[in-house]
Amino acid sequence: MEQVLTIKQESKVLEVTENVLVIKSLYKSFGENHVLADFNLELRKGENVAVLGKSGSGKSVLIKCIIGLLVPDTGSINVLGRNIEELSIHEMDELRTKIGFLFQSNALYDSMTVRENLEFPLRRHWIKLSAGERDKKVMEVLTNVGLAHTVDMMPVELSGGMRKRIALARTLILDPEIILYDEPTTGLDPITGKGISTLIKEMGEKYNTSALIISHDMSCIRATADRIVMLIDGRCYAGGTYEELRENKDPKVKQFFE
Amino acid sequence: MPLPPTWQQFLDEAGGLSRFTGRFFSQGFKPRYEITELLRQCYIIGYKSLPLVGLTGFIMGLVLTMQLRPSLISYGAESQLPAMVGIAVVREIGPVITALIFAGKIGSSIGAELGSMKVTEQIDAMEVSGTNPFKYLVVTRVMAATLMLPVLVILSDAISLYGSYLGINIKGVISMDLYFKQVFDALSFDDFVPAFIKTYFFGFAVGMVGCFKGFNSSKGTEGVGRSANSAVVVSSVLIFILDLLAVQITDILGLN
Amino acid sequence: MAKRAINNVKLGFFVLAGLLIMIFSLYMIGKDTNMFGSNYTLKVRFENVHGLTSGNNVRYSGIQVGTVKRVKILSDTLIEVSMLIDTKMKQYIHKNDIVSMSTDGLMGNRILNITPAKDGSPLAENGDLLITKKSVSTDEMLETLDKTNKNIRDISQELKLTVLKINNSSALWKLLTEETLPDNLRASSFSIRKAAANADGMVQDLHTIINDLRAGKGSLGSILTDTAIAYNLNEAVLSIQQVGNHADELVRELDDLTKGLKSDVNSGKGPAHAILKDSTLVIKLNNSLSNIEKGTEAFNQNMEALKHNFLLRGYFKRLEKRKK
């Protein structure tokens, strides 16, 4: 924890406009299916960027490449100043603790209770934490997503939306510096969705974290994103603020805002 | 030279399993060690299998005794029953039957568990949270299976022999003392040690195949069922192949 | 967390139980294998070890005392077997004790048997060479059985003849109306008759056994590898032979005696009982009589032992039934 804190302090000292994530000419294909072709992206510290694209356009593939679950064909990915290609397994694990990742499918551990799901990253990375502190942290993130009462339930006992929120809580529990959200509000009612959007926004402001938000939910994007990137045909087709893109005349861009 | 598709598939499997095993040896003995998880897996894989293994062992000992009895009586060698059952159970039936039951219970559960973790991206989630899923999930399970099966086999042997003792006493009379004395008189280290050593390999095979099948499960719930199923089939076949190898090695070493 | 601690307790219990059973079994197995505890080496040489290998058991008068350590070929006709013997046996095993090879139980593990020589030779030291006795193989057994079978028939006929002679020789009876000799003679003639009857039965039994064996009936083939039976049978056959020899002797001597008596009477050399007091002749006669008695007794004992052997018990019962 101390280590994480010192790094945080260091990064605060650094310039605010520093890039925490730089993706350069990324290519990824599955056989004949060229999902990503020459994709470029920069994410600055404290910035929330939304990635918008049709279903199957490769948004999930993109963030899986960033976290190292998928290996890109070519191109470089630089996270917190380090090229992930050059990292050893151990260093990669270390780096991953600074990245929060919300799975589209939630990926909660079915065999563990909600508490154990949330404790899992804590136990492994904040080893020095006492049981009491651990409990406090778990309750804190659970309260943030409004599910403190489910702490001793199993994931199967929860609704889809509740699972999404537990997964969100797990994403945030290690106080990451970069958060990759894969559709954080899908399957939620508008009210809870709004709550989550606010939470994402707050996280960014409170801890100066950066986020990449994949979403089709325009209200969420409007509420959270400083900037939007359109992923079309495997590359960064267009970019800008919500307002800028809404005024864009390109039919491919336009269809998203109708 | 093009291979028939079934052959290609088989070789693909064999190659994949070998690589997976190689990965186990290259990663399994380096830190960090997942001791807590290992103990938890030992508890689930070992302790929780005891009732099933004990029950089958007991019935096996009892039935074997009752089946052997008539033919031994026709040879007038009824008094050899404890010796015969003892050797059969310790050398072959105990290890192999227990390993097969173990493959059925543990192989399928590992295959299904890891398979469903794979298809619901839980394994990815683990990797993302900075935990090496191979170490956390595979190494612990393989180690637990390797370490626990021998213990299970010993306990199952003991329970089998007790079942056989009861089996003899259904129709005849023998004291517990005399029974176990005869059993141990008939046994030598050459019976016990190779049989014991091979159970480690059986356990390793069951754990390894279960994890391999689960870890490489294809997407969808159907893939989970298939990995569980083929984990049992492949590990059962492997148990027999290893048993064949074991008997030949002991033969070459002159331990028979 | 508390649950996890309890699980660990259960796991520990489980593993410890397995470990304890394993240690206990290893100890129980090891008790007989000399792997633990001190021991010393004795050697013995055979022409043929019939598949004896290291690890086979060594027994002293039937008690497990050690194992075979190594089998080494010395020359084309000589094989040396080293035995590891429990040190506790050092005070019992003598230099002249006899080592024989036999089979343990039905399934035929080779074992070495040390039989006490009872001749007061010094105790055997580490590395000493003991004496061997040839073991009986099934083939040899069958051959001997076949041969002795014929002998037995001859012997029993001769025995019958002797008894007849003794019974019918009225002149002899008159001569022997007093002293101990006549009593002895009467008693032994009874024994001889019994022995003859036994031998007759034996001949029949053996005949059936051999016929059954030839026909490959039942499990007798495997039974004959059982050493106890083989031993009994062989001993029985030997005693029959002995009885036969002694009876032969007796017949000859009685013949001599009657001839002598006749010639003495003819040549008018005094009363017959005076001749009978001739010490050498009397001693000879007495000896042969007691020999016959001993022989028949041994034979009867062996027959009984054979009948009580559990493997052949059923066989003899069936035989009796058939006779009825």
Ligand SMILES: Nc1ncnc2c1ncn2[C@@H]1O[C@H](COP(=O)(O)OP(=O)(O)OP(=O)(O)O)[C@@H](O)[C@H]1O
């Ligand atoms: N492991 C994989 N193997 C083969 N093809 C894959 C794999 N993962 C993704 N793809 C392909 O990559 C393309 C992009 O998939 P991806 O999951 O990134 O879509 P997405 O943009 O996230 O869509 P959605 O909005 O529905 O989640 C799809 O055509 C998919 O078939």
Ligand SMILES: [Mg+2]
């Ligand atoms: Mg997706």
